[in-house]
Amino acid sequence: MDLIAIVGLMTIIYTLVYMIFPWFLDCDLNLAFHERFGKPISSLKDKVVWIIGASSGIGEHLAYVLAENGCKLILSARRETELERVKNNCLQRNANLKSCDIEVLVLDIRDLDKHEPAFNSIIAKFGKLDILVNNAGQSQRALWENIEISVDREMFDLNVFSPIALSRLVAKYFFKMNAGHFVVTSSIAGIIEVPFSATYCANKFALHGYYKTLGIETLDKNISITMACPGPLYTDFLAKAFTGKSNEVS
Numbered sequence: 464m465d466l467i468a469i470v471g472l473m474t475i476i477y478t479l480v481y482m483i484f485p486w487f488l489d490c491d492l493n494l495a496f497h498e499r500f501g502k503p504i505s506s507l508k509d510k511v512v513w514i515i516g517a518s519s520g521i522g523e524h525l526a527y528v529l530a531e532n533g534c535k536l537i538l539s540a541r542r543e544t545e546l547e548r549v550k551n552n553c554l555q556r557n558a559n560l561k562s563c564d565i566e567v568l569v570l571d572i573r574d575l576d577k578h579e580p581a582f583n584s585i586i587a588k589f590g591k592l593d594i595l596v597n598n599a600g601q602s603q604r605a606l607w608e609n610i611e612i613s614v615d616r617e618m619f620d621l622n623v624f625s626p627i628a629l630s631r632l633v634a635k636y637f638f639k640m641n642a643g644h645f646v647v648t649s650s651i652a653g654i655i656e657v658p659f660s661a662t663y664c665a666n667k668f669a670l671h672g673y674y675k676t677l678g679i680e681t682l683d684k685n686i687s688i689t690m691a692c693p694g695p696l697y698t699d700f701l702a703k704a705f706t707g708k709s710n711e712v713s
């Protein structure tokens with residue numbers, strides 16, 4: 464077989480693999496490979512994980528999986544009763560966890576002045592922080608031309624600037640420890656454009672810009688960054704989305 468035929472054959476195989484496997488998978492090939500052959504979740508046992516946006520959806524269910532695997536958790540969001548509910552569910556799922564292993568820390572991520580006291584209270588209580596999960600955020604349904612600039616500002620504040628401010632604070636600590644892991648809930652809308660969510664897409668693209676730059680600046684450091692890019696999910700995430708107008712939810 465000559466070179467061109469080999470390249471042609473490999474192209475066909477590559478295309479077939481990428482056409483066939485997605486029918487059986489709930490994620491891309493790279494993630495599926497790591498899920499099957501990578502480190503098991505149980506290797507996270509005893510890690511201290513701070514989840515921002517832990518009261519519902521992805522954050523809530525991530526808390527359950529991490530609790531089952533013996534992580535210590537700090538659950539943050541605005542709604543205390545919801546966080547207490549998530550905490551109780553976590554404790555039910557792993558009888559080895561004690562109540563003091565799961566901390567409810569009420570926080571509005573937009574309240575930047577609260578970041579440092581919140582972070583300090585975690586270090587005082589748990590002695591360390593291994594993983595920060597930036598999962599808070601709100602989506603949008605609006606026509607591009609109707610979005611008021613005040614909505615763009617509000618959304619960038621909640622979905623971009625607030626998690627970035629918190630990450631900068633935590634980054635300094637991670638650098639000092641020469642260890643740490645940022646997990647960021649992005650979206651499929653952080654990779655390709657999704658209609659009727661212009662600001663939301665821009666928010667997610669911006670997050671990729673910020674964290675990819677951090678990734679380059681920390682090549683010589685022991686810092687991991689994971690951008691999670693889920694597609695459509697069964698959560699109540701769209702129950703309260705931004706629209707084009709301020710003070711309106713769809």
Ligand SMILES: *[C@@H]1O[C@H](CO)[C@@H](O)[C@H](O)[C@H]1NC(C)=O
Binds near residue numbers: 641642643644685
């Ligand atoms: C890198 O970080 C991991 C935890 O994220 C830690 O287990 C490991 O010891 C660190 N490596 C170095 C060289 O500091």
